[in-house]
Amino acid sequence: MISYFRSILPSRLVLLVLLFLAIRLPLVLLGIPATVSELLYMLVGERMGDGFAMYREIYDSTAPLSAFFYWTIDVVAGRSYLTYRLTATFLLLLQAILFNVTLNRHQVYAGKGYIPALLYLLLGSITFEFDMLTPLLIGNTFLIMSLPYIITISREGLDNNRLFVGGFMVGLAALSYLPLALFLLVAAFAVVLFASGTFRSLLLMLCGFAFPYAVLMTYYLYSNSIAYFLEMHLLQPWHFQVSTLLPAADLAKVMLLPGLILLLSLISTTSLPQRLVFQSRFQQLMTVWLMVSVALVFTRQEISAGTFLVTLPPIAYFSEFLFTSRQKKWILNLYFLLVLSGVIVLRYRYALGIDTLVQVDDSQLLLPRQQQSDLAGTSVLVLGSDYSYYEQNKLATPYLNWELSQRHCGRLDEYQAVYELYQNFRKESPAYIVDKTGLMPQLKHKLPSVFGAYEPTNAAAVYKKSR
Known part of the structure; x- marks a missing residue:
């Protein structure tokens, strides 16, 4: 079964997309209860749509590029949970395909296939928190778009201007969700691994990262909002602490499956045969990506399952080694069926009526219903x-x-x-x-x-x- 996706034939991609939509869309269309985060994003977009300036007339720390996304959705569809969740579905699908195409195009593995995209989409559907159009989801899209630019400079000789584009994409990711600026460490490590002129390449990458910030700060300077932008977004203190929105035991339940896949995949890498230098260096890069992703999780004041979205790319990358290992086919198929069934059980526990058996207390994420019926439309x-x-x-x-x-x-x-x-x-x-x-x-x-x-x-x- 899993071997079907070890090919890059178009039929594999079509089935992959259909499988993802079959898992994802029913819950989206049936309706997930309103969440506090989504309402907050809608209020930001709605107020910007009414002509109020971010930070100067909207006191919130939402990153400017994410606020622009929310403003665009408000202009097109107004307050619409369905639009937000369909957009999130599209972005996750785009991320998986772009990431898989990058891996295949640069021959990161011995063969080509869609296993990384398959695991990316499956694990990206494990909880309704990944259905929300969060700044982290928006920023993660730009991170994946930066990957082909930061790993190809050594393979293209003097065409180092691509690294400027890679830094620019990381800058857009940080403008979507500020802690993603930590991925400058990943980009810098890529410079060390792949670039021939390390110092010049590092400067190009840093200039690319700074460019969108320079443009944005120029705008805020001329609109008399620079002080608000610095206070409410750019200079907000980072919090390296653990305060979970889900109870620790429930968070462990949701993240147990991705954690097991990652652990088994890392174990599988220890038995890999000798590979090309580029492939070995890319593995080192993804290891750094994984470590930075874990560190980024703890920059938030409140941690929930949705904050682990940024770990999907390294988990998807390493999963290839598990599902193409020399283990017997029936064992690999069993792994896949366990992943698929685990995702369905966790995602549809309420619809299947097994929420009493698989209990996850997500009440802090959901929007409480206010009782004042006279407060409506005002x-x-x-x-x-x-x-x-x-x-x-x-x-x-x-x-x-x-x-x-x-x-x-x-x-x-x-x-x-x-x-x-x-x-x-x-x-x-x-x-x-x-x-x-x-x-x-x-x-x-x-x-x-x-x-x-x-x-x-x-x-x-x-x-x-x-x-």
């Missing part, structure tokens, strides 16, 4: 991190990310912060304010001309503008 500001009130309403004022909103709301004893808060509310005032932090009494005292117009409603912590 403008709302939530003083806190409860995004559920925005599900049927529009955000008013820039205060989306509550942590970043502390530049004003957390400094009410400073004149400048209170003045800027007043300026933002003078431009637009929400019909309702939901006070989840108990700030309204202090705000009424500091700015009675603004917050004095809001009166308590029957719902706890909800204030309605009365005049």
Whole structure:
């Protein structure tokens, strides 16, 4: 069965795509419950679509290129979970095919086939978190697009300008999700392995990486937003800590299958026959890719299964050695069937009615349903991190990310912060304010001309503008 994909005939690619869509689309079309992350991205895109500038008029740390994606989707389809998930499906399929084509074109293995793409797509469907159009998914697309440029310079002699393009792609990946800038280490290691003029090649790669940042910062400079961009995105502190959105045991359940495939694949590499120098160096590069991917997982404040998306390329690469090893065919087919059945069980545990047997507590990822039915189709500001009130309403004022909103709301004893808060509310005032932090009494005292117009409603912590 798995041997069918050891060929590059077009029929193999067609079956691969059909298998992926058969696994992926039913759950997407049936509908996954709304998630907090997706609603946040939709609010960013919606507010940009209403003409508000990112960072200056939208306080959020979403990377600029990802925000552009969300703005584009809002212009085309508005708030649409289906559009977001279909776009994510397309990007994952594109990543797998581009990655596999790169491996085949550069003869990374002894033979050519679609096994890496097969494992990429299967493991990329193991959880609904990979169905979300996250900045990490967008940025990972650019990382894979950079790969053929950073590994071909030594094979093309003096055509080192390709490395500039490779660095440029890594720069676009970082503009989609800032921690992906760590993959400069992978690109630098590729320079050491493949480049003939290491120092010149390294400079070309760094210039390519810096170029999109230079263009973007020039735009923000002329639009008077450079300080906001630096504060809310570029200079945000990185967090190397473990705070899981899924319970540790449940996260282990989801990642057990990819971890086992990776472990067995790494063991298979120890028995490889002698190979070409390029193939050995590429294996070293993917080992570094894997280590950087694991390090990147811990740069997030909150870790869930979706953060391991960046490990899919090295797992898919090493899986080729497992499924083309000298083990008996029935054993390799058994491995494949276990992977396929494991993905289906985890992905469709609710639809199959086995969620009591395979329990994964993903409640922190899902959007809680707010109970205030009168808050629908209006403008709302939530003083806190409860995004559920925005599900049927529009955000008013820039205060989306509550942590970043502390530049004003957390400094009410400073004149400048209170003045800027007043300026933002003078431009637009929400019909309702939901006070989840108990700030309204202090705000009424500091700015009675603004917050004095809001009166308590029957719902706890909800204030309605009365005049």
